[in-house]
Amino acid sequence: MTPDPWTRDAIAGLFDLPFLDLVARAHAVHGANHRAGEVQLSTLLSIKTGGCAEDCGYCSQSAHAKSGLKADKLMEREAVLAAARAAKQGGSHRFCMGAAWREPKERDMPALLGMVAEVKALGLETCMTLGMLTDDQADRLGAAGLDYYNHNIDTSPENYGNVITTRSFQERLDTLDRVRAAGINVCCGGILGMGETRADRVSFLHALATMAEPPESVPLNALVPIRGTVLGDLLHDVPSARIDDIEFVRTVAVARIIMPRSIVRLSAGRESMSDTMQALCFTAGANSIFTGDRLLTTGNAGGDRDAALFAKLGLRPMDTASAHTLTEMA
Numbered sequence: 402m403t404p405d406p407w408t409r410d411a412i413a414g415l416f417d418l419p420f421l422d423l424v425a426r427a428h429a430v431h432g433a434n435h436r437a438g439e440v441q442l443s444t445l446l447s448i449k450t451g452g453c454a455e456d457c458g459y460c461s462q463s464a465h466a467k468s469g470l471k472a473d474k475l476m477e478r479e480a481v482l483a484a485a486r487a488a489k490q491g492g493s494h495r496f497c498m499g500a501a502w503r504e505p506k507e508r509d510m511p512a513l514l515g516m517v518a519e520v521k522a523l524g525l526e527t528c529m530t531l532g533m534l535t536d537d538q539a540d541r542l543g544a545a546g547l548d549y550y551n552h553n554i555d556t557s558p559e560n561y562g563n564v565i566t567t568r569s570f571q572e573r574l575d576t577l578d579r580v581r582a583a584g585i586n587v588c589c590g591g592i593l594g595m596g597e598t599r600a601d602r603v604s605f606l607h608a609l610a611t612m613a614e615p616p617e618s619v620p621l622n623a624l625v626p627i628r629g630t631v632l633g634d635l636l637h638d639v640p641s642a643r644i645d646d647i648e649f650v651r652t653v654a655v656a657r658i659i660m661p662r663s664i665v666r667l668s669a670g671r672e673s674m675s676d677t678m679q680a681l682c683f684t685a686g687a688n689s690i691f692t693g694d695r696l697l698t699t700g701n702a703g704g705d706r707d708a709a710l711f712a713k714l715g716l717r718p719m720d721t722a723s724a725h726t727l728t729e730m731a
């Protein structure tokens with residue numbers, strides 16, 4: 402039986418299932434809602450790197466971190482377009498442009514709107530992640546053709562203050578509401594392995610699944626431990642604090658079951674996952690990855706390794722247009 406809406410107790414009950422039963426159930430939910438073996442491909446580009454005012458404890462780009470990353474200005478439109486063309490050439494369907502900002506400044510809006518329009522004109526889906534938005538900024542990005550906006554809740558409401566203090570969980574939700582109201586698809590997920598408890602993972606997924614509309618896209622990142630960040634240093638010093646692989650797969654499986662129609666993206670942290678671990682995540686219902694050899698400031702599994710993995714597992718890139726038709730019919 403599927404409770405509607407999902408309660409925390411029901412979600413905790415899924416986590417408690419025997420592992421094989423949980424993965425089998427998630428796999429069946431995936432099969433009923435998505436084409437088997439299809440994986441959506443997105444590519445990231447950091448269009449404005451470093452020097453961010455926020456204090457997110459995992460992030461190399463925070464001005465509060467001692468990661469040694471230098472702050473850059475917003476990239477020129479031509480350089481962004483060149484990266485987008487390369488992503489398309491590499492077989493990616495969605496181009497996600499990320500900026501290390503608390504929020505975009507008005508003076509940057511014309512350049513951002515231009516990037517959205519021109520990347521879209523290349524035949525790619527567009528995604529941006531720029532921090533908090535006003536109603537007006539969300540509307541203008543939507544009108545320019547932005548397909549997705551990534552804005553993560555990152556962790557449970559209860560754990561949020563241990564990770565970020567310069568903005569609140571509610572402010573994240575407010576921006577997500579503005580994105581929805583502007584008719585832009587929502588990409589929202591978080592990071593696993595930041596020292597959170599099982600109860601936090603339950604509460605994090607509960608917050609996502611019980612949104613008025615669950616996010617179309619749910620990135621699940623494994624913390625990439627970056628030296629000079631509070632959480633990265635902690636993980637380097639206490640390697641046992643790393644999230645257990647089986648617990649990570651359980652979280653993917655539960656996300657799949659409670660958000661059956663969402664795309665669940667195996668996001669940051671994939672570079673350090675074995676092929677076997679990634680195969681388990683796909684079996685548990687993950688159906689999207691970031692392609693290319695870079696995320697924002699860190700490395701990614703990259704083209705050759707992914708091509709080999711897809712061949713080994715019999716996976717193929719998702720035709721996003723037809724995938725949407727399938728879910729709309731469901």
Ligand code: SAM
Pocket residue numbers: 459460461499500501502503530531532533551552553555590591592622623624625626627669670697
């Ligand atoms: N500044 C914008 C914001 O925070 O919304 C956009 C960029 S921010 C880098 C996008 C997301 O990347 C974060 O919300 C976080 O979930 C993820 N992220 C950042 N650093 C990470 C790390 N070291 N490991 C895993 N995920 C990370």
Ligand code: DTB
Pocket residue numbers: 445461499530551553590591620621622625668669696697698699700
């Ligand atoms: C998301 O959830 N993961 C991506 C994307 N949204 C913007 C970012 C991952 C960043 C990993 C660390 C880095 O490369 O700096």
Ligand code: SF4
Pocket residue numbers: 453454455456457460461462463464500501502503532
């Ligand atoms: Fe800034 Fe985003 Fe990094 Fe937080 S996650 S410090 S808001 S770039």
